[in-house]
Amino acid sequence: MDAQQTLRTEVEQLVRVHGRTRTALMPILQDLNRAHSYISEDAMLAVSDALNVPRAEVYGVATFYSYFSVKPRGTYVIRICRTISCAKQGDYHPAIAALFDELGIGMGETTSDGMFTIEQTNCIGMCDQGPAMMVNEIPHIKLTEASVRSILNEYRHAALAAKKAQ
């Protein structure tokens, strides 16, 4: 099966879970975005055909929400909160500097091994425990330069372990 056909099969499976209705569009895009770390053009076409929703509208939805991406991203998407309660903590700038230094990339970039992407995000509801960031769906709080480095190492180890298990 070619890649496009594989995607269409995957979308059909998601349709069976979420239904063949317009209200299923968000849940289906959410699952695709999670599984592939982004929503490819082929994926959008497959969803458009499966739900009979115009391609422009699928694209419109896929590009509206900040958690969706239509470009490839790392396995782990790091979203560091840039809103005021986090951003004015003393540890905020050292924590971001540690992210950049540890991964060798800047804001909005992805590491060459495809493992990490760093993004900024708005308030993630951890204002009382900032600075904070999400790594995919998991929040990390009270960040310091040191804790950022050890968090990244944990994800590196998890990725290695997952690779070995395959």
Added chain:
Amino acid sequence: MDPKAVHGFVGNKLSFSEVTPRDGIRMAAEMAPEDVVAIIGASGLRGRGGAGFPTGKKWEFARGQEGSPKYIICNADEGEPGTFKDRLILTDFPELVFAGMAIAGRAVGAEFGILYLRAEYGWLREHLDAALERCRVANTLGNNILGASDFSFDISIRMGSGAYVCGEETALLESLEGRRGDARNRIPFPVQAGYLGKPTVVNNVETLAWVPCIMVKGPSWFAAMGTRKAPGAWLFCVSGDCKRPGIYEYPFGTSLRQILSDVGAENAKAVQVGGASGTCVPPAQFDRTMTPGDLATGGSIIVFGPGQDMFAVAENFQHFFCDESCGQCIPCRLGNQRMLEAIGRMRKDGLTVDGERNVRQLAQTMTVASKCGLGQMSARAFLSILNNFSGELPGHV
């Protein structure tokens, strides 16, 4: 992930911890729906998302609608900067929120509930699904709830995907229907034509959590907590430059000064009340009270200590609105960008008479002409900082 890992500090005893959700549902099950609406109406409970609409009125409107099915939607798209009470409520009291939804369903004649959870709280999903399952097993959700033959209600959870504007109820409905989160025009209101065009009640997490408490303890218990004009208590989320950030429950009418003293922020230079779309309060006004009509709030209190550059704060908030504007109406989409540029210029070059006039005109245009609350409110923080802290700008004499 265990939600307790990011639980955070709770500064005083919360009323929510004193109520068994099941008792609230039982009372509603044994009562006529009209009487449930009447009890919530009599309590004076108002929406806790920020707009403060009377909950009883909303339910009464929805109850009077012909359409079917009707829907109860819990707005858990908490995104206002400095707000994190839904995080705590959904961690510690999810069954109270579900009970509130079921009671709302009983009151307006709805059997379907949807909890719209922001993407950033995806880590709560497993915890909430488990709580839903417990409710079904205990028959506080499902068919013939607690044996009442005419009371069935169940809840599904739907996720957001990262968009502040979806906390606005009509944008939330668009998102649930599989569209971009573009706010709708009203009329019709959601209670008339909401989710899939059907009568829909959209209530905030905290609003719904108070519902079973009011059922169990009575509307007069609730009303007695606040002032005559503003009954009840509220959860406040305190962050920023203070010794004890966290969640605090206060009755309406509590002064800002009292709160600052409790959280260890007596030396505050300014306090942002109501998040990015709220107002910045200078020390001369710390005796103002947390009451609709005085300091209205969605529960967010961000403290700024003596060292903070207030126009850097304004710039941060403005950046937030530029990111989060949905882009469908020009006053908000372009207005927020021009405002951000103006703040940047001001921080660099100071304020000219022309510059101030222009920026105030822009703020007024955004406030008057934006389609939804996002654009209508986004100049407030900047204006309150400009009005109270313009002395911090360069070249000021």
